[in-house]
Amino acid sequence: KQKNGIIALNVMNDNTSSEMQQAQSKRNLERTVKIAAAADVMIHTVARFDLNVASGIIHTLKEYNASEIIIGLHRKAAITDSFFGMMTENLLKGSYRQIMIIKHLIPPNTLRRIVVAVPPKAEYEAGFFKWVERLCRMGTRLGCYMHFFTHPDTWRYLQGYIYKKHKTIRFGYTELENWDDLLLLTGHVNYDQLLVIISARSGFISYQSSFERLPSQISKYFANNSLMLLYPDQYGDPQEMSSFSEPRHYNKSRHYENMLNRIYKWFKKN
Incomplete structure (x- = not known):
């Protein structure tokens, strides 16, 4: 996603793609443009060859x-195969940007409610306010009631942001x-x-070992639900943050310090 629109990307394997696959890729992108135009959404199409899908996405x-x-x-895609395969793992390791994996069983404009599960300490992640803003805009656009399941400490930040920025949204909370x-x-x-479901990359402050059970839980208990799995923005380039002393994450005290400073500045500004 860009500031001035959306990029529709189709990645083809550099070694195995055929002329038939390339033609299908072109048709898919053309259809995407028509759908976007009907919704008055600006879109830019990109078709590229790469070693694998994850690499093509990261480069783009x-x-x-x-x-x-x-x-x-x-x-009809299998949750366990699609969500948590090698491609998703490579994307999480190769980029610190927000990732949203979405599976709609019904048209978005027919949704009646958005239920959001948020893990404890999610407010300390760098991309916390970004994903909250995205969901609030979605709720406003669809006219949906939003209900959050989260820890009381996290709820205070959610509630404060929504009251300040999105006063017309109907929303509620249940302790989780x-x-x-x-x-x-x-x-x-x-x-x-x-x-x-708000998740997190391994090694960051809101990550929990129970996230490893998400594939089986989603497949077993939420197979008949429209679903979004969201990994928030993280600070820093994952490639640069890998080291023996600090493997792909800040230590906990630095997380708290950075996030508290950011929250303080945001509330002071507003």
Whole structure:
């Protein structure tokens, strides 16, 4: 996604793509342009060859200085194969940008509610306000009620931001103090609602070991729900942050210090 529109990307394998696949890629991008035009959305199409899909996405992200990655899954795609395969793993390791993986079972304009599961300490991640803003805009555009399941400490930041920036949104909150209680959401998400799960990259402050069970949990309990899995922005280039002493993350005290300073400046400004 760019400031002046969306990039629709089709990546073909440099070694195995055929003329038929290239023709199909062209047709897919042309269809995407028509759909975007009907919704009055500016879109720029890119077809490229690369060693693999993840590499093609990361290179395009850097070339166009895109703000985030949006991956749409086919409604019949297997969750465990698509969400958590090698491609997603490589994207998370190769980019610090926000990644949204979306699977819609019904048209977005027919959604009645957005249910958001947020892990403890999510407010300390660099991209916290960014994803909150994205979801609030979505809720406003669709006219959906938003309900957050999260820790009380995290809720205070969510509530404060929404009251300041999106006063017209209808929203509510249920305490989810333990992320292991995620399965309790099965009774709160219906077919005509969107479930948004906020995750995190391994090694960052809101990451939890229970995230490793997300593939099986989603496949088993939320297979019949429209779903968005969101990895927020992180500070720094993952390639530069890898070291023996500090593997791909800041230590906890630096996370708290940086985030608290950022939150203080934001509230002071507003």
